[in-house]
Amino acid sequence: MNTYLFYDIETTGLNRAFDQVLQFSSIRTDLSFNELERHSIDVRLRPDIIPSPGAMIVNRIDISRVLDGRYELEAITEIHRLFNRPGTISLGYNTLGFDDEFLRFSFYRNLLSPYTHQYHHGCGRMDLFPLTILYYLFKPDILRWPEQNGKPSLKLETLSALNDLSQGQAHDAIVDTTASLALAQHLSRQEKMWDYASGYFDKAIDGERIDALPVWFQSTAGPHRLGLMADGEFGSESLFFAPVISIGQSIPYTNQNLWLRLDRPEIQETDSDTIGETTWIVRKKLGEPGIILPPLERYWQRIDAERRSLVEDNRKWLQSNENLMLEMIRYYLEYRYPEVPNVDADAALYDIGFMSKKDVEICRQFHLADISEKARLIKRLTTPTHRELAQRLMVRNFPKDVSGQLTRQFNRFLKRVHPATDEDALVDYRGKRRLTPAVALKEIQTLREERELEEIQEKALDGLERYLIANFAVNP
Helix, strand or coil: CCEEEEEEEEECCCCCCCCCEEEEEEEEECCCCCEEEEEEEEECCCCCCCCCHHHHHHHCCCHHHHHCCECHHHHHHHHHHHHCCCCEEEECCCHHHHHHHHHHHHHHHCCCCCCHHHCHHHCEECCHHHHHHHHHHHCHHHCCCCEECCEECCCHHHHHHHHCCCCCCCCCHHHHHHHHHHHHHHHCCCHHHHHHHHHHHCHHHHHHHHHCCCEEEEECCEEEEEEEEECHHHCHHHCCEEEEEEEEECCCCCCCEEEEECCCHHHHHCCCCCHHHHCCEEEECCCCCCEEECCCHHHHCCCCHHHHHHHHHHHHHHHHCHHHHHHHHHHHHHCCCCCCCCECHHHCHHHHCCCCHHHHHHHHHHHHCCHHHHHHHHCCCCCHHHHHHHHHHHHHHCCCCCCCHHHHHHHHHHHHHCCCCHHHCCECCCCCECCCHHHHHHHHHHHHHHCCCCHHHHHHHHHHHHHHHHHHCCCC
């Protein structure tokens, strides 16, 4: 039976590779949104994690609360099972923008398949945020729409408060999950709209709709199709909606289709040296945001006259500067993300590639084995990165049952978590540094000086400060 799995996570921070889940909640429903089951999981803070002070005051979570709960391996394994139940469509609010990739790294770090929940056994994913954008633009009567400074605010917490979607404090996992379910029930009342919009999360349907877009003009590089894209990245000033044209498929990243945003005046300032600064490219994967609508007049009406005029001016400029346009296209088709040296094992998901069949089988046995057998299986893994992950996993999740070499290796890792300088911090696949205890303490002080904090937030920062000083021997 196909089911929806509405879910939300609260985390120690925003870094997908280095932070961890603290709370997970889910509600499974049938396709008519009748509840079948729900789950709430509190996850114990790992000994190597430095919680972000900003995240702790948003979540209003006291450090004492997260020193208990399930170890990460047990919690993430259960979440993985929920996501991979045959026929599961996992969804929430902005889950493809954040939660899904966060969980992907959590699965990887715990030697579980990072991708099977996207396609295996009839599983799939959706995201309510881009759907909500479509309803805001074209079915506004379905909800009351909050505004801030005269602009739409499509944050889940503001939508929930104005429309009574859920009770309780926002940024609590079960509260946000309940709000997401209630939001989906509201949106689905427009049945034709819901069915049509949901189709954009099916790769085949999304691809067919893109292929049906009209060709706006031809260049030496080929046909350029015109569409109207809804994407949260465009921001409230443009109502999250912008005209785009196709420029081709990335050569190094073949699952990415490239789209040039057309309503930017900077396009006409482009020269050979400024392509990356003056043009806005959207890298779209089939079945994922942004959502591309055909350029029908009823959709164009959401683009104001000034932007529509700019789009036409940019078309003329591109056609009259074809050599520069071809240079622009070649730049983006051939573009590779900068190579980051010395990526930490926790962050190496995209560098290491897919696990071999042999290692998949070893990991399956690893999860079923007792402690002593787990330690023996680590040596059979064929890649150093997966062996490093398995060694860390043992100490993170079975601290009372491991000793010797595994403990010594993990202690060396903890020294790298708390480097002498921020420049020596571990880095992720984007080159971003892992939050260090010293930097976290500075952030705590800044938040106290610059923010008006509620009492519960002040207590959260006090507790986090004590924890960092006690466990990482740092001075405030």
